[in-house]
Amino acid sequence: EAGVVQSPRYKIIEKKQPVAFWCNPISGHNTLYWYLQNLGQGPELLIRYENEEAVDDSQLPKDRFSAERLKGVDSTLKIQPAELGDSAVYLCASSAAGTPSDTQYFGPGTRLTVL
Amino acid sequence: KQEVTQIPAALSVPEGENLVLNCSFTDSAIYNLQWFRQDPGKGLTSLLLIQSSQREQTSGRLNASLDKSSGRSTLYIAASQPGDSATYLCAVRVAGGYNKLIFGAGTRLAVHP
Numbered sequence: 001e002a003g004v005v006q007s008p009r010y011k012i013i014e015k016k017q018p019v020a021f022w023c024n025p026i027s028g029h030n031t032l033y034w035y036l037q038n039l040g041q042g043p044e045l046l047i048r049y050e051n052e053e054a055v056d057d058s059q060l061p062k063d064r065f066s067a068e069r070l071k072g073v074d075s076t077l078k079i080q081p082a083e084l085g086d087s088a089v090y091l092c093a094s095s096a097a098g099t100p101s102d103t104q105y106f107g108p109g110t111r112l113t114v115l
Numbered sequence: 116k117q118e119v120t121q122i123p124a125a126l127s128v129p130e131g132e133n134l135v136l137n138c139s140f141t142d143s144a145i146y147n148l149q150w151f152r153q154d155p156g157k158g159l160t161s162l163l164l165i166q167s168s169q170r171e172q173t174s175g176r177l178n179a180s181l182d183k184s185s186g187r188s189t190l191y192i193a194a195s196q197p198g199d200s201a202t203y204l205c206a207v208r209v210a211g212g213y214n215k216l217i218f219g220a221g222t223r224l225a226v227h228p
Contacts, residue, residue, distance in 0.1 A: 004158070031214065042119070042204050042218025043159070056215065091158060095214060102214065103149075106158035 002026070004107035006092050012113045018080035021110045025074070025094030032069060033104060034077050035091040043091055049075065050097075079112075087114045117142045117209050121219035128226055134192040136222045138205030143183050146208040150179050150190050153202045153221070162203075163190070195226045 005024040013019050025032050030051050035043035046065070048056040051072035060067065064083070069075040079086055089111050093104040118141045128134060138148070147166045151159040163172045163179040165188070171180040178191040192199060202223045206216040 009156075041220050042206070043216075044218070045215060048215075093158075103161050103164065104214065104216065106160075108156065108158045111156075 004092055004094055004105055006090075006107040006110055008110055009108060010111050010113075012115065013082055015084055015114050016081040018078065019082050019112060020076055020078045021090050021092075021112075023075045023077070023092030023107060025092070026096075026105055028096060029094035029105070030072065030097050031095045031102075032075050033093040033095075034067060034075070035093065037089040037091055037109070039088070046077070082112075082114045084114050087112055117145075117207060117217045119205060119207055119217050119219035121203075121205055121222050123222060124220065125223040126225070128195060128224075130195060130197060130226055130228050132195050132226075134195050134224070136190040136192070136203055136205075136224075138188040138190070138219055140186045140188075140207050140217075142209070143186055144210040145183065146210055148179075148181055148188050149206045149208070149216070150177075150188075151204040151206060153204060159204065195224075197226050197228055200224055200226050 007022050032049040034046040036046050037043040047060045047067050049069045052069050067077045089109040091109045093106045095102045095104045120139045122137045145167055149164045150162045152162050153159050165172045165181040176193040181188045202221040204221045205219045209215050
């Protein structure tokens with residue numbers, strides 16, 4: 001079974017440029033998460049989707065960040081414009097609905113460098 | 116606000132040693148606690164999950180304990196191997212927030228031959 005797929009794996013951009021990250025969750029997983037991981041820190045949740053609905057986006061900086069999950073499958077996270085402080089790893093995870101202990105499965109992440 | 120702290124931040128040991136990684140959390144109202152492993156350039160892999168009603172979980176050379184009342188968990192690694200070198204992250208699932216995980220900053224482990 002394929003895991004969570006993310007692309008690109010690495011991205012280098014100039015500040016003020018836009019950037020987008022793509023995530024394809026495990027087949028059948030209706031819950032999708034985007035996390036931000038700064039160097040030397042643990043991941044922090046940015047947004048969580050249940051199917052195509054964003055049910056927790058309280059940590060998403062909405063002035064420059066946006067996300068979408070059309071058709072409730074794959075998802076795109078966008079930053080426009082990017083700032084130097086956005087340099088980090090962006091992780092996507094997915095889980096199946098059901099029990100409270102349903103496990104989140106993480107993708108390899110996209111490492112963003114803003115110059 | 117739930118905060119998760121991991122000690123030590125980094126650890127370097129010779130192969131064969133038994134290790135203890137520590138995790139503490141400020142709010143005991145949790146559903147469960149998970150230990151993850153993260154290899155450089157890769158995502159997180161779940162190692163052990165302990166429900167709030169449980170005291171410990173074991174998988175191979177790994178054993179994790181949970182003392183919810185004191186807000187502490189330990190991950191015990193027996194007979195460490197170079198392949199165990201990675202960052203180990205502790206995460207608690209907060210009560211009332213469906214599957215919302217709060218992570219610690221991790222312990223970076225290096226096991227040398």
